[in-house]
Amino acid sequence: MILGSSKTTFLAIALVFAVIMMGTTLPTPLYPLYQQKLGFSQLMITVIFATYAVGVIVALLSVGTWSDQLGRRPLLGVGLALSAASAVLFLVGGSVGPLLLGRLLSGLSAGIFTGTATVTVVELAPRAWLSKATFVATAANMGGLGLGPLVAGGLSQYLPAPLHLCFILDLVLLALGGAVVWCAPETVTQPAGQRLRVQVPRVPAEVRGVFLPAAIAGFAGFAVLGLFTAVAPAVMGNILEITNRATAGAVVFVVFIASTAGQGGQQRLPETWRLPVGCLLLVVGVALIGAAIGLASLTALLAGAVIAGLGQGVTLRAGLGAVAAASPSHRRGEVLSTFFVVLYLALSVPVIGIGIAADTLGLRTAGLIFTVAVATLGLTALGSLLIQRRSKDSATESTVVSD
Structure with a gap:
């Protein structure tokens, strides 16, 4: 052995x-x-x-x-x-x-x-x-x-x-x-009657209020990962005029390491602020990525990779935790599978959109459109979370007053 x-x-x-x-x-x-x-x-x-x-x-x-x-x-x-x-x-x-x-x-x-x-x-x-x-x-x-x-x-x-x-x-x-x-x-004892089935993506009604902002934030974060893993080398070569493949690989490496750091560090934040802070980091990071594309700046791209990566990591782990906690135990696997389907759709749909826009409008314009769209998603998730928090605070105050 x-x-x-x-x-x-x-x-x-x-x-x-x-x-x-x-x-x-x-x-x-x-x-x-x-x-x-x-x-x-x-x-x-x-x-x-x-x-x-x-x-x-x-x-x-x-x-x-x-x-x-x-x-x-x-x-x-x-x-x-x-x-x-x-x-x-x-x-x-x-x-x-x-x-x-x-x-x-x-x-x-x-x-x-x-x-x-x-x-x-x-x-x-x-x-x-x-x-x-x-x-x-x-x-x-x-x-x-x-x-x-x-x-x-x-x-x-x-x-x-x-x-x-x-x-x-x-x-x-x-x-x-x-x-x-x-x-x-092997860590699993095989059951006597095996039932293999296809998972159907579904979210119970009682989980949707938590699921929606977490899924929007997660979608925005994974779209950023898709941008870096599919388009970053082209952006660096055609816009920043950096054709060294080791440098391109290092830039993509940065965003994933930042994501790992964000996932590890999110527990230091108060639980109710984890998703909002992650969304805010995503928006700031994506804005820097847009500036990097517009100004052809490697410094801005690296800064955007770090901040957006941190935001993606925070939103991913906080979103997973919130969705898992809100889900009934007998449907938790089903809900989390649905959550991951949303995340991986973000790796494909926006990236194909960038490819279509790049062929018709040019890579720089496509990149700028992408950053605006992802920032809008991040702000939407942030706004939804803040509205939910205000509603909960108002409900708590009403209960206290009535008591």
Whole structure:
């Protein structure tokens, strides 16, 4: 056995989670190279990227709860196999078709791991790590997403085979991940009567007041992540005139690390202020991103990445916590799956909109329109939260007066 202690197992599975998520963002700094090689438009880049979100949503809705029936290890194994198939397609693909299929398989892999690996990390956590287990899983998720552009950008910029080396490394890491999953203990006892079903996105009426502002804020935050992972290299190359892929990867890395920091630090805020503060950070960060696009400023882009990333992290964790707390226990999984579907729609729909606008109006104009739209969403969520808070305060005052 490679995994001797419970702490070793816990950390090893978290690292496998990070490797899977890293694989999903490896293509980010390479999109300009694919564009030059295959001669497709900015719209096609965003379509290739958005195909990933389609895969995630399909996996969340179809197999999101299957690990409760089939076990964690089999689902993790399927996720690893799909990720490896995606890497192979990017290695051999010389046309748009394999890239689209590769992104779809990558999304399916990430959709399986998002739920299954998070639960597995929590279940394998030693007693001393129980309070930190959810954050470790989240950090593995976001940290892996940030590492993808950083690793691919550096390897493609300074070493040979820019379109291949990072995927070879990914396959090696996935093989090691397969060994880890093979040796990890199963945390689920399979029930006698297995019932595999497709998840239908639904939100109970009593949860909608909490769900709506959290979902709007989450949508805005994930749209920012979509912007950075799909369009940031093009913005840096065409507007900021920075073509170094390592630099582009580092900028995308910053937004994901800031998100991880936001998720870790949000607990220091009063609970009722977490979502409003996250929304405000998102709006400020997106405004700086818009200024960076308008003024061609790398400094403003980095500042926007940090502040928007912090806001995205705060809104994500605070929104998840609020929605989970408001949901009936017997429908919590259903509501959270719906929440994640909304988030991953934000990775596809706005990004495709940017691609269409970029082809018709130009990348700079498309980027500015995007920042205005996301800032409006953030302000809408903030306004909704403040109105809800005022209504609760008024109701409390009325109760006190009547008493």
